[in-house]
Amino acid sequence: MTRPPFADRIVEAVFFDVGGPIYDDENFVSAVLAALDDLRAEQGREPVDWASFRAVYDAVRIAQSGSLRRALAAEFLGDERRRDELHERTRHHWQHPAGSLYADVLPCLRELHGQVRVGVLANQEATVVDALRRDGLAPFIDVWGVSALVGFEKPEPALFEWALKQAGTTPATTVHVGNRLDTDVRPARRLGLGTVWVLRGEAAPEPTTEQLAEPDVAVPDLRGLPRLLLGDGRRQRAEAERP
Incomplete structure (x- = not known):
C-alpha cells in the first residue's frame, strides 16, 4: 500500500500560489x-x-x-x-474579475482554517488583495505574500523565507501549493517545503513521468487537499502532544 505523501510531515502552514490554484490563469x-x-x-x-x-x-x-x-x-x-x-x-490590464475564482477554493480554505496557517505566496500585483477580499477569502488568509507588496518574486528564496517568518513555521512543517514546477515546486523543494503541483492553468498540459515525480504529489484541483495535507498530520500532532 502506498504511503500518503505527507504521512511523515506535521503540516502547520500551507502557502498557495494565486494564478492557477486560486484564480483562472x-x-x-x-x-x-x-x-x-x-x-x-x-x-x-x-x-x-x-x-x-x-x-x-x-x-x-x-x-x-x-x-x-x-x-x-x-x-x-x-x-x-x-x-x-x-x-x-x-x-495595467491584470485583474481577477468576479467569477474567475475556482469553485473549490473557498471550501478548501474553510476546511484548513484553524488547523494551519494559510498564506498566499504569489507573483501578483497589489490589486489581487482586493480581489481576494471581494471573493471572501481574506478571513482565511494569515500571510499575504504578494510579490508587489513584499518586494521579492518567486523563484527567489527570499519570498519563501519571508512567508515562513510571517507564518512562524519552518520548511519542514510547511507545504507550498502551486501550478508551476519552475517557480513553485522546485524552489519550495530546495528549501525543504512539502510541495503540491496543481495541474491547471500554467501547469504542463500533459505532464511527463519525470515532471510528475518532482512534487510530493500532483492533483487536478483542490478538492480533497485538506484531507491529503492534514489527515496524518493531525494524528501525529495528537500523538506528539500526549504525555
Missing part, C-alpha cells in the same frame, strides 16, 4: 495579450495572432521553465529585452 493571458496588442499598435503592427500566442504559451507550459514574458517579447515585439516593458504594461 486566463486572467493573466487576457492581460498580457492586451499589453502585447498595445505595444504592437505603438509599432504600427496588427494585434497578436491568437494561435501563434497559444503556441508560445503552451511551449513554456510544456517545458515548465523559462520566462513567458521574455518568450512573448521575443516572438511578438521582436526583442526579448522588452520583457520588462511588457511586464509593466501587463500590470
Whole structure:
C-alpha cells in the first residue's frame, strides 16, 4: 500500500500560489495579450495572432521553465529585452474579475482554517488583495505574500523565507501549493517545503513521468487537499502532544 505523501510531515502552514490554484490563469493571458496588442499598435503592427500566442504559451507550459514574458517579447515585439516593458504594461490590464475564482477554493480554505496557517505566496500585483477580499477569502488568509507588496518574486528564496517568518513555521512543517514546477515546486523543494503541483492553468498540459515525480504529489484541483495535507498530520500532532 502506498504511503500518503505527507504521512511523515506535521503540516502547520500551507502557502498557495494565486494564478492557477486560486484564480483562472486566463486572467493573466487576457492581460498580457492586451499589453502585447498595445505595444504592437505603438509599432504600427496588427494585434497578436491568437494561435501563434497559444503556441508560445503552451511551449513554456510544456517545458515548465523559462520566462513567458521574455518568450512573448521575443516572438511578438521582436526583442526579448522588452520583457520588462511588457511586464509593466501587463500590470495595467491584470485583474481577477468576479467569477474567475475556482469553485473549490473557498471550501478548501474553510476546511484548513484553524488547523494551519494559510498564506498566499504569489507573483501578483497589489490589486489581487482586493480581489481576494471581494471573493471572501481574506478571513482565511494569515500571510499575504504578494510579490508587489513584499518586494521579492518567486523563484527567489527570499519570498519563501519571508512567508515562513510571517507564518512562524519552518520548511519542514510547511507545504507550498502551486501550478508551476519552475517557480513553485522546485524552489519550495530546495528549501525543504512539502510541495503540491496543481495541474491547471500554467501547469504542463500533459505532464511527463519525470515532471510528475518532482512534487510530493500532483492533483487536478483542490478538492480533497485538506484531507491529503492534514489527515496524518493531525494524528501525529495528537500523538506528539500526549504525555
